[in-house]
Amino acid sequence: MKKLALLCLVLCSLGLRNSDAQAVKADTSKIDIKIGPEHPLIEKDIYGYYMNFDIIIKNQTQHTIELSSIEAAILDDKGKLALRKYVDNAGLTPGKDVLVYTLIKPGETVSIFNPFHTFPLDVTIATVKYGFYFNYADGPEQKELNKKRLPIDYDLSAVKTVVPRVYIAKNDYILPLKGKIIVWDGHDFYSHNRRSADEIADPTLKQITANSSRYAYDLMTVDVNGNMYHGSPYKKESWYSYGQPVIVPLDGRIVAVQNSIPDNEYEGKAVKSPKLDPKTDPEGMGNYVIIQHANGEYSMLLHLKQRSISVTSGSLVKAGEQVGLVGFSGAAFYPHLHYSVTNGAKELAAEGLPNYFNDYKLYRGNVVVNVKRSRIDSGDIVESEK
Numbered sequence: 001m002k003k004l005a006l007l008c009l010v011l012c013s014l015g016l017r018n019s020d021a022q023a024v025k026a027d028t029s030k031i032d033i034k035i036g037p038e039h040p041l042i043e044k045d046i047y048g049y050y051m052n053f054d055i056i057i058k059n060q061t062q063h064t065i066e067l068s069s070i071e072a073a074i075l076d077d078k079g080k081l082a083l084r085k086y087v088d089n090a091g092l093t094p095g096k097d098v099l100v101y102t103l104i105k106p107g108e109t110v111s112i113f114n115p116f117h118t119f120p121l122d123v124t125i126a127t128v129k130y131g132f133y134f135n136y137a138d139g140p141e142q143k144e145l146n147k148k149r150l151p152i153d154y155d156l157s158a159v160k161t162v163v164p165r166v167y168i169a170k171n172d173y174i175l176p177l178k179g180k181i182i183v184w185d186g187h188d189f190y191s192h193n194r195r196s197a198d199e200i201a202d203p204t205l206k207q208i209t210a211n212s213s214r215y216a217y218d219l220m221t222v223d224v225n226g227n228m229y230h231g232s233p234y235k236k237e238s239w240y241s242y243g244q245p246v247i248v249p250l251d252g253r254i255v256a257v258q259n260s261i262p263d264n265e266y267e268g269k270a271v272k273s274p275k276l277d278p279k280t281d282p283e284g285m286g287n288y289v290i291i292q293h294a295n296g297e298y299s300m301l302l303h304l305k306q307r308s309i310s311v312t313s314g315s316l317v318k319a320g321e322q323v324g325l326v327g328f329s330g331a332a333f334y335p336h337l338h339y340s341v342t343n344g345a346k347e348l349a350a351e352g353l354p355n356y357f358n359d360y361k362l363y364r365g366n367v368v369v370n371v372k373r374s375r376i377d378s379g380d381i382v383e384s385e386k
Helices: 002-014 095-099 140-146
Strands: 031-036 041-044 049-051 054-059 065-075 081-087 109-113 127-136 156-162 180-185 217-221 245-247 252-258 265-267 270-272 287-292 298-304 322-325 337-342 357-364 367-374 381-384
Touching: 031 127, 031 156, 065 095, 065 140, 081 095, 127 140, 287 322, 298 322
Parallel strands: none
Antiparallel strands: 031 054, 041 049, 054 109, 065 081, 065 127, 127 156, 180 217, 180 381, 217 337, 245 322, 252 287, 265 270, 287 298, 298 337, 357 367, 357 381
């Protein structure tokens, strides 16, 4: 054990933790690291760059291991270190705890989310070298000892080099709701839409082969003060979103429609869903419209109101046309529109794509910004100008 710790310290002095940001000489046969998608996309707005991807870790040792830290070295197009970020086991509330799956059993595969997701605009991101550092954690004594170890003291390490690609928008989208809306949940690091991975610790979600919600939005209508409902929130009619028109965000062809799922209801303070055949709505999409656009992109508009959809599969639609109404169907806790752009028409098999919206107002308190083209994300209050 002492020899191994000494070896790790030597590797540390030679590797990613050194100022030259070279790769750690790790035994990667023991720890398998994959990235999903393989080449992450870089989004951009006036505030910075953003990367949204999953890190899949397989423990190929005979030990339970504990992820003690992750470091990321951002290299520019000349291979020079531009920025370094890390999370580790230091602090009263260790930063690594945000990763959730830090204890990995022998043979187990877990998925965590890239913790280094936002970068300043003055940084050139050509490659990112991720260093992963692990401690053995086979019993209570080892786990307790690990709490006292320095971040530079570890038992195993692995490195993964990520080569991201700058996202180039192919299509021009408009917001799929009229009026003032809030992005109640977007795709930032803490968004629940982002929290669906292609490899996941929960065995009940093994049917997921891609994250179609990676860049999804939960959109809700708000009043002039930003309120999402009036009166009791335990009545679906109290939500300003309920019954609002859903419009086509981009010209395309309807490829799939579901129009028969009854809306959920509130029973006291709980959501009461209708009893359905398990095959009727297995993904919890509720009533939906899926539109195929140019350049291999698809719009998914979910949780629509029962029998409100006015289009049929195969029909051509134009941006701005109404296709249905916001409802409360499927896996929804409140009436809202779930909207995502994907590279396919299958909810669990298509990979989510970023998309930029054209011609909208961005509300920042008393300040209103007219945006010609940009991304939106959690917390933004926006309104289409179209």
